[in-house]
Amino acid sequence: VEYKSPIILQLNENFAGLKFHVVTDTTELPIIGRHLSNCVTSYAKKIVNKECLIVTASDEADYRICMEIRLEKKNEDGLVEKLKLVQCRGKYNKCLEGELFFACSQWLEHNQIDRY
Numbered sequence: 001v002e003y004k005s006p007i008i009l010q011l012n013e014n015f016a017g018l019k020f021h022v023v024t025d026t027t028e029l030p031i032i033g034r035h036l037s038n039c040v041t042s043y044a045k046k047i048v049n050k051e052c053l054i055v056t057a058s059d060e061a062d063y064r065i066c067m068e069i070r071l072e073k074k075n076e077d078g079l080v081e082k083l084k085l086v087q088c089r090g091k092y093n094k095c096l097e098g099e100l101f102f103a104c105s106q107w108l109e110h111n112q113i114d115r116y
Contacts, residue, residue: 001047005080011055016103018057032056035063037092065090065104083113
């Protein structure tokens with residue numbers, strides 16, 4: 001999947017000691033799902049149809065965070081202008097706590113991503 005919207009391209013970054021990555025190749029999903037023990041693989045169709053983004057955050061050791069982000073608002077050129085967080089989970093679909101919660105919250109704020 002190719003994204004052209006600057007608001008999406010800027011999400012791939014190192015922030016708060018984590019590497020944030022927008023999944024553009026659905027073959028990554030089973031690997032992420034195995035590492036985090038979640039069902040992220042089931043989002044392949046939504047990614048291909050550009051209904052949502054899956055964004056991961058990892059450190060040197062492993063994946064730590066998996067987010068579903070909805071593409072909320074597009075301009076007349078079809079470029080996404082607004083994103084909203086649907087869910088943000090850690091390993092085993094657990095809610096984030098402590099440093100991971102803080103890092104994710106700061107990243108969302110930094111990228112002006114609203115929460116449902």
